[in-house]
Amino acid sequence: xxxxxxxxxxxxxxxxxxxxxxxxxxxxxxxxxxxxxxxxxxxxxxxxxxxxxxxxxxxxxxxxxxxxxxxxxxxxxxxxxxxxxxxxxxxxxxxxxxxxxxxxxxxxxxxxxxxxxxxxxxxxxxxxxxxxxxxxxxxxxxxxxxxxxxxxxxxxxxxxxxxxxxxxxxxxxxxxxxxxxxxxxxxxxxxxxxxxxxxxxxxxxxxxxxxxxxxxxxxxxxxxxxxxxxxxxxxxxxxxxxxxxxxxxxxxxxxxxxxxxxxxxxxxxxxxxxxxxxxxxxxxxxxxxxxxxxxxxxxxxxxxxxxxxxxxxxxxxxxxxxxxxxxxxxxxxxxxxxxxxxxxxxxxxxxxxxxxxxxxxxxxxxxxxxxxxxxxxxxxxxxxxxxx
Amino acid sequence: xxxxxxxxxxxxxxxxxxxxxxxxxxxxxxxxxxxxxxxxxxxxxxxxxxxxxxxxxxxxxxxxxxxxxxxxxxxxxxxxxxxxxxxxxxxxxxxxxxxxxxxxxxxxxxxxxxxxxxxxxxxxxxxxxxxxxxxxxxxxxxxx
Numbered sequence: 304x305x306x307x308x309x310x311x312x313x314x315x316x317x318x319x320x321x322x323x324x325x326x327x328x329x330x331x332x333x334x335x336x337x338x339x340x341x342x343x344x345x346x347x348x349x350x351x352x353x354x355x356x357x358x359x360x361x362x363x364x365x366x367x368x369x370x371x372x373x374x375x376x377x378x379x380x381x382x383x384x385x386x387x388x389x390x391x392x393x394x395x396x397x398x399x400x401x402x403x404x405x406x407x408x409x410x411x412x413x414x415x416x417x418x419x420x421x422x423x424x425x426x427x428x429x430x431x432x433x434x435x436x437x438x439x440x441x442x443x444x445x446x447x448x449x450x451x452x453x454x455x456x457x458x459x460x461x462x463x464x465x466x467x468x469x470x471x472x473x474x475x476x477x478x479x480x481x482x483x484x485x486x487x488x489x490x491x492x493x494x495x496x497x498x499x500x501x502x503x504x505x506x507x508x509x510x511x512x513x514x515x516x517x518x519x520x521x522x523x524x525x526x527x528x529x530x531x532x533x534x535x536x537x538x539x540x541x542x543x544x545x546x547x548x549x550x551x552x553x554x555x556x557x558x559x560x561x562x563x564x565x566x567x568x569x570x571x572x573x574x575x576x577x578x579x580x581x582x583x584x585x586x587x588x589x590x591x592x593x594x595x596x597x598x599x600x601x602x603x604x605x606x607x608x609x610x611x612x613x614x615x616x617x618x619x620x621x622x623x624x625x626x627x628x629x630x631x632x633x634x635x636x637x638x639x640x641x642x643x644x645x646x647x648x649x650x651x652x653x654x655x656x657x658x659x660x661x662x663x664x665x666x667x668x669x670x671x672x673x674x675x676x677x678x679x680x681x682x683x684x685x686x687x688x689x690x691x
Numbered sequence: 692x693x694x695x696x697x698x699x700x701x702x703x704x705x706x707x708x709x710x711x712x713x714x715x716x717x718x719x720x721x722x723x724x725x726x727x728x729x730x731x732x733x734x735x736x737x738x739x740x741x742x743x744x745x746x747x748x749x750x751x752x753x754x755x756x757x758x759x760x761x762x763x764x765x766x767x768x769x770x771x772x773x774x775x776x777x778x779x780x781x782x783x784x785x786x787x788x789x790x791x792x793x794x795x796x797x798x799x800x801x802x803x804x805x806x807x808x809x810x811x812x813x814x815x816x817x818x819x820x821x822x823x824x825x826x827x828x829x830x831x832x833x834x835x
Contacts, residue, residue, distance in 0.1 A: 445808065504757055
């Protein structure tokens, strides 16, 4: 297996982007990544793109070919493949692209992630996101996506004494980081009281515990490490990649407070990278809801199970903390165009490791981790990267 | 999203009568029914039998939904929980016939037959199970 590097990144603004279409977004991210890497269209051997539900969000399937087409790559006739794994679609696309380069089948690969979520009206986005849950045995009975994470939150509070205030601190921190990210959906400071007093969505979670419905796209260029220097001297190497699955329904899992898919995926990635959780300098984790960031730092091994809430409260995950988590603002403040998220996380880590993250730069970051969840934890993808 | 009636009709035995399945190799019980036991896998092929569950259990966790899917807008706020049945399987269901604020993790609950949702004004009406709290004295099930 060959070593693989990320040689280019591109990301759009995230938010309610009424003037941008699905096609505008992904071609903007892709072309930015191509320019960043210094490659040309004819260098590209294959394209992968992660997207959760363009069929329902914009009424379009057959996304692989569409993205090649609208990015001006149709005349090259490269293989173009769409990957779907709910909110982990982006992370999964990155892993497939990584495997294709590592295997030697492809050299230069462009991998993107995209979701255009604000072309549907009313509660339709909630209905579409609920499709990542078990339609027949969860959603049929009226549980929503926030409802599933609310049930995890209540059980976590019951078993470990995690408090509403500790969960709110996740949102407060991520909004602080989002203020420093020009591409973030939200640029607004919030307080613990704001979170607790915002409208109830699924008790105990309120509106400000939830990531928003966003439009956006991101893209990366992958190359064999041996050839990467031809294009750039800012090389970030993928040193670990893991992916795991679990029962689709939350009720199918023995321990409601542990996402086993995170535990298993990160175990694979740590083993391949030859590092331990404490070696990670910066992480982008899947905070679709505040409780999800608490679960993530526990299941990734940054803290012991049950101590996530306390760690957040004590500032361990702040920009100047022991392990800065979600310097980009995370899904909560940067925004969560679901298919784009896994790729945007990797783009943020690449910028952090190159020292190009501007005001939100984590000091001396050399090893970074991305953690991308699908559904209530039925899929997880973890990547570890190192600057060389 | 309009769906053809068979999509609902084929699940009626399980949703109306809580029919699960038992693996005759390891005796584990599942709901909803499974074709393959995830512990015995190939050994369980052809050895999964249907089994009616009693519909008694305890509440593992719950939430109160304020922002519902579109077919549930006339029900808010409503409680949804995960119930662990006395036979072992866990099940997601609405928790009804009580003040949602008074729900507690660990409380005993039992299944009741109710209307779940309707597909707009002219579509099918879907029925199935919901759970409601029961006092310990009315309930002879195991306590958890």
